[in-house]
Amino acid sequence: MMIDPWIESVEFHSSHHDFKKIPQSKTMPQVAFCGRSNAGKSSLINAILSKKDLVHTSSTPGKTRSLNFFLLNKRIFLVDLPGFGYAKASHSVRDNMISAVNGYLNDTDTLRMLFILCDSKRPLPEEELGLVDTCIVKKIQPIIIRTKIDKLNQKERDLVKKETIDLVNMIPEVTVVLASIKNQSGIQNLRDLLKTL
Ligand SMILES: Nc1nc2c(ncn2[C@@H]2O[C@H](COP(=O)(O)OP(=O)(O)O)[C@@H](O)[C@H]2O)c(=O)[nH]1
Numbered sequence: 001m002m003i004d005p006w007i008e009s010v011e012f013h014s015s016h017h018d019f020k021k022i023p024q025s026k027t028m029p030q031v032a033f034c035g036r037s038n039a040g041k042s043s044l045i046n047a048i049l050s051k052k053d054l055v056h057t058s059s060t061p062g063k064t065r066s067l068n069f070f071l072l073n074k075r076i077f078l079v080d081l082p083g084f085g086y087a088k089a090s091h092s093v094r095d096n097m098i099s100a101v102n103g104y105l106n107d108t109d110t111l112r113m114l115f116i117l118c119d120s121k122r123p124l125p126e127e128e129l130g131l132v133d134t135c136i137v138k139k140i141q142p143i144i145i146r147t148k149i150d151k152l153n154q155k156e157r158d159l160v161k162k163e164t165i166d167l168v169n170m171i172p173e174v175t176v177v178l179a180s181i182k183n184q185s186g187i188q189n190l191r192d193l194l195k196t197l
């Protein structure tokens, strides 16, 4: 994995079941990672930080139920949010996870960026677009990350690129990054976004 010298230190900080009890430090910005279970949140955090197993990744979807805090350069909190249920989960389970994420978005004054992950193989779901709207209202920078682009063929890739152009035309505040932990696409762009904090 490529090492970016900007990343000086990374440590696990804490894990919370209740978003009302998360660390609140006025001086430390937070960047949160959200998306469906299996979208690639934990893998992406590891890739950005050039760590193999700092964040536990899983082939069993829906396992991370708590908010996990990692401290980057003793200054920035990266937050691995619970997945919004499995794609096959009932609507009520999914709604609960969305409201947990919304609760966190509404309560965290130091949240500066929300990384919204969506598997490139799936069309962009409406709930994720709803989160973009919430970000804009709350002055949080919305970053949509289309994950696992290494799995797409040329035709599928062209479709994702077209979707990206359409989305940015519709919502100019949004940044879209096509990413892969397999071929490292987009990973440096994401680090560069963190450097702006
Ligand atoms: N091919 C490919 N697989 C990926 C990529 N990112 C994650 N995965 C796989 O997708 C599965 C779910 O990843 P994980 O990080 O646990 O997702 P999370 O539930 O959102 O935290 C794991 O088997 C990962 O190895 C990627 O960029 N490319």
Ligand SMILES: [Mg+2]
Pocket: 041, 042, 043, 056, 057, 058, 064
């Ligand atoms: Mg995970």
